[in-house]
Amino acid sequence: MDEEGDGYRWEGNYEKTWELIQETDGGLVDTTTTNAKREKRRLIQQRLSNVKLGVMRHVFLVLDQSVNMEDNDLKPSRFICLKRLSEQFILEFYDQNPISQIGVIVVKNGKGQKISELSSNINKHIANIKAQKACEGQFSLYNGLEIAFKTLSSMPSYASREIVIVAGSLTSVDPHPINDMFTQLAESNIRVSVIGLSAAVQIFSRVSAATGGTYNVMLDEQHLQELLRLQCAPPAATPTMEPSLVKMGFPPHVTEGPLSLCQCHVDDKSKAELTTHGFTCPTCTSKYCEVPVECKICSLTLVCAPHLARSYHHLFPLAQFTETPTEELIDDSMVCGGCTKTFGNQKHVYRCETCNSYFCYTCDIFVHDMLHHCPGCESRPR
DSSP: OOTTOSSOGGGGTTTTGGGGOEEOTTSOEEOSOHHHHHHHHHHHHTOOOSSOBOOSEEEEEEEEOSGGGGOSSSSSOHHHHHHHHHHHHHHHHHHHOTTOEEEEEEEETTEEEEEEEEESOHHHHHHHHHTOOOOOSOOOHHHHHHHHHHHHTTSOTTSEEEEEEEEOOSOOOOSSOHHHHHHHHHHTTEEEEEEESSSOOHHHHHHHHHHTOOEEEOSSHHHHHHHHHHTTSOOBOOTTOOOOOOOEEOOOEEOSSOOBOOTTSTTOTTTOOOBSOEEEOTTTOOEESSSSEEOTTTOOEEOOHHHHHHTHHHHSOOOOOEEEEGGGOSOTTOBOTTTOOBOTTOSEEEEOTTTOOEEOHHHHHHIIIIIOSOHHHHHSOO
8 A cells, every 4th residue: 555545556647647757867758767768678689589389370359258357456457458458459459460369268257258259341340340348257267268169160270370369367266177178278289378457366277287388477568568469479389289281361452343242241231332443252252351260151261471480480580680878989979870869878779790881779679579670681782
């Protein structure tokens, strides 16, 4: 409790934003603490390299919608904050995993409900999450896992099968022995990762350990966002994952043609409309609004070439830059190789070992998080 007795300190992180403001040596205002910077760089350095990864992923996001999610340690409440971060997670997930699929399950009143099937339809996932309102009843780990298991167990063995649970409850109301479910998940090579919002719970730790997943408990909203972001990177492939050639089709984008219905909305009368544009399957000529998607007629995976190219950086990640004290720079007027600004009062800069270009902290994070290519190396003549 704080000294004034107004509640816990972690409940007032939004009201006490002035505590994050620090002054640099040059008298400038710096709102990002050194600890946050170190944590961000540490997460980047943890990324796997020279490891076989499951680039094609089938992931179910299981959200706790019990009454425990109405607590206000996250503003304005746990569930509203989780919905917002889940939307960001889905957008970033598809940005890093364009040939993967995700589904959404909510658990309330001791029951699990699949609100979004496994698909690559980003807008549908986000709309279904936004539509969730009231938090009711208790959380059931067994029922949430069972719904995801029934779908993932039938997925092809060459793809990674995962469940990501975000739970704020400290208890679980299960209709059957939970250990039997753990065994089924492990035998089916389904990885379960859990993010806790309250405190460490043994049953969550056990399911993640039994299936080869991860278990973390968030510290604050920013930490929760980082934990969700870690789930975007593809995990290491399991030894039992069978390598296989996957047949894919590259559908042409048609802008003119006869009016027709797309297969995406043929079952949704509210959004079904006749259009002249879309992506046509090269095998059966079925039309779709967007790709990637699995053709409903011939089951062919439809992708575009940029989707495969965006999955490339996971297999061959950009090497980490070397942290170098600013005092070691030969010329004080040197500028960042990314933003072309001077380094100012920064204590450290980051050097690419290949082209010897120097980058500021912000550009170092941007290059490894978003660009995945060194600007200095790419600008060199080949």
